[in-house]
Amino acid sequence: MPHLTIVVDVHAKPDQVEPLKAELRRVVPLIRQENGCIDYYLHQDNSDPTRFLVYENWESYELWQVHMNRSHVQEHGEATADKIAECTRYEMSQIA
Helix, strand or coil: CCCEEEEEEEEECHHHHHHHHHHHHHHHHHHHCCCCEEEEEEEECCCCCCEEEEEEEECCHHHHHHHHCCHHHHHHHHHHCCCEEEEEEEEEECCC
16 A cells, blocks of 8 residues: 655634744654655745645555544644634545
């Protein structure tokens, strides 16, 4: 089975761009060290600074689920909830 790719499109509230960016950057090294994480990248849109994109690959859906239940992920969700205007997550598998 191919690895799992997660793409998250996050839009910050206009007055929360810098606090959200700081929190998004804070968790990157923690997540990259997790078992099953192949890679984890955070991007900010060049023309719309309120928009962030997270691109991550996991060895399996099961290991991603372990990640999603870790305390630092739960804390991250709480820390960002009031800073996000909109968030869409895509769970994908590479097909070619």
